[in-house]
Amino acid sequence: MLGNESLPSADVTKVTEPETMHELIADCAELPNALTPTSAVPPPPRAPTWDVDDRCCAQIADLDEYV
Structure with missing residues (x-):
């Protein structure tokens, strides 16, 4: 009986890329608990x-245009 037998159904989750900024933010908000810090991050x-001094100015003194 090739082609006529039915296959057992399986729960399949299709992962799609977010199409809007709202979907992207919502997707990123669903981080696994393993990635969530358990204590406050210092x-x-x-x-x-630091201050701009003569030594800093001397580095660009000969440049016509500082980029």
Whole structure:
């Protein structure tokens, strides 16, 4: 009986690419719990401050156009 027997049904989930920004955001919001941090993430260290001085200006002194 080739071609006439019925196959058992299976639950198939078809994954499609989001077509709108709303769908993309909703898709990204569904992160697995394993990827969710269990504790608060510490803030990054504060960047050191710097000032423009004569040494900085000397690096571009001879350039007509600074890009």
